[in-house]
Amino acid sequence: MQISLMCLCIGGDPKGIQVAVVNNETSSSSFSQSLLSFLDNSSVQQVNLSHADAFAGAYNGEYWGVIGFGKNFTSYLTKRMIQRQVSKEVVDGGSVHVWLDLTNQQIAMMLQKKLADAFEDFVQYKMGNMSYLASFPVKFEEPIYGSLNSDFTTFVTPGAVLSITFYLAVGLTALSFVIERKEGLMDRCWVAGVSSLETVLAHLISQLFVISIQVILLLLLMLLVFKIPNEGNLVLVIALIVLQGVTGISFGLVISSSIDDEQNANQAALGIFYPNLIVSGIIWPVECIPYPLRYISLALPQTYASEALRCIMYRGWGLSRMMVWRGFAVTLGWNTFFLILATVILKLRT
Incomplete structure (x- = not known):
């Protein structure tokens, strides 16, 4: 019974974590909607709210974090990917802004990982064979021992x-x-x-x-x-x-x-x-x-x-x-x- 409880209860991903989403883009074909579709829905439950309601809920402990997109996220992100030099405003507007509740480190680390995985899948979906141009500059190769998916x-x-x-x-x-x-x-x-x-x-x-x-x-x-x-x-x-x-x-x-x-x-x-x-x-x-x-x-x-x-x-x-x-x-x-x-x-x- 002890080894069963240990394997069942320790080390797994949290489920049903509610996160507030503030998306200022209205188009259904926007990059923000596409990126959010790659989030693991079994672990992260997205709640679409206004900016004020999202932060009010986070401060009241209703949500474990807030994910925010600017109104020009799609156009700014496109510029970041195709132009060699952009302004600080474009970099900031083409970024996903995340505010986390870090009182529970395990849940916060899970949310960070899920967002990073969603971004990689989003880039692969949008750019196909050219996705390596927008990939993270740090690449983890096959591990010497163990698995990349070990918990x-x-x-x-x-x-x-x-x-x-x-x-x-x-x-x-x-x-x-x-x-x-x-x-x-x-x-x-x-x-x-x-x-x-x-x-x-x-x-x-x-x-x-x-x-x-x-x-x-x-x-x-x-x-x-x-x-x-x-x-x-x-x-x-x-x-x-x-x-x-x-x-x-x-x-x-x-x-x-x-x-x-x-x-x-x-x-x-x-x-x-x-x-x-x-x-x-x-x-x-x-x-x-x-x-x-x-x-x-x-x-x-x-x-x-x-x-x-x-x-x-x-x-x-x-x-x-x-x-x-x-x-x-x-x-x-x-x-x-x-x-x-x-x-x-x-x-x-x-």
């Missing part, structure tokens, strides 16, 4: 998959020793001669079966239902996700072995979730994080793992690449550390 869902999916696996595993084991200690089962184990290491490994192995089922369901939904691209080795993808699950189990055992109260154990498990989600590069690139916090983020188990999973899935890289094997090495290191720590704490408290 935020593609970026966030690898990190979200690891996060879901990690915290579901933490939830499985965070209360294991707490409940057993409260019911007296731990005392029976110590009397029977069971060591702390054997107890930790028993919980790890038993919960690993549950994690394996979760990983299988997660991958089926991610790859087959939501069609998230995977250019790399599926075995490496599965191995890294399972290792993150083991890390979550180990971390849950640390919490469970060091805390006696169920409420405190739940608070410890939940309290680490949100900071880790923010600074581990799952929902935002690590390179955008300020340096004092970036050093903390690089110490987290999911930071290198999410980068490694992106490299495997979207670049097709293998263990020969440092970014990939580093993700496995850091994850294994955290696994070992958490297991040793849980064993030591459990041994000291027996």
Whole structure:
């Protein structure tokens, strides 16, 4: 359910965004009408208004932006395309004027992209083979990795998959020793001669079966239902996700072995979730994080793992690449550390 909600709700284009249009051209064959016809109607709903009503509605929060055309837009734009030198008045009159509500950056960026796409389609329609003369001076070629049409869902999916696996595993084991200690089962184990290491490994192995089922369901939904691209080795993808699950189990055992109260154990498990989600590069690139916090983020188990999973899935890289094997090495290191720590704490408290 979590991976379904993530793929359905995150990264898609907003729908039904109302935008006020102030078009001072009256002819049905004007360039402004033609340009507006290329706007994506599923995302942008155009509302034709006067100048005063459009801005009044925008200030009242009814519209996410205002698109304005001058009364001589068609003639001025034609001059801009065919004349070598024009005045500033012609440039201004032959331009589409856009005022956006930038309080929601994602919607504003979508509107900018839709307008740019509409202009490219408009130029292609009007000029045909000569459209390159009026195209944007910056041309994005075929990407080295990924797709020109990739969205935020593609970026966030690898990190979200690891996060879901990690915290579901933490939830499985965070209360294991707490409940057993409260019911007296731990005392029976110590009397029977069971060591702390054997107890930790028993919980790890038993919960690993549950994690394996979760990983299988997660991958089926991610790859087959939501069609998230995977250019790399599926075995490496599965191995890294399972290792993150083991890390979550180990971390849950640390919490469970060091805390006696169920409420405190739940608070410890939940309290680490949100900071880790923010600074581990799952929902935002690590390179955008300020340096004092970036050093903390690089110490987290999911930071290198999410980068490694992106490299495997979207670049097709293998263990020969440092970014990939580093993700496995850091994850294994955290696994070992958490297991040793849980064993030591459990041994000291027996």
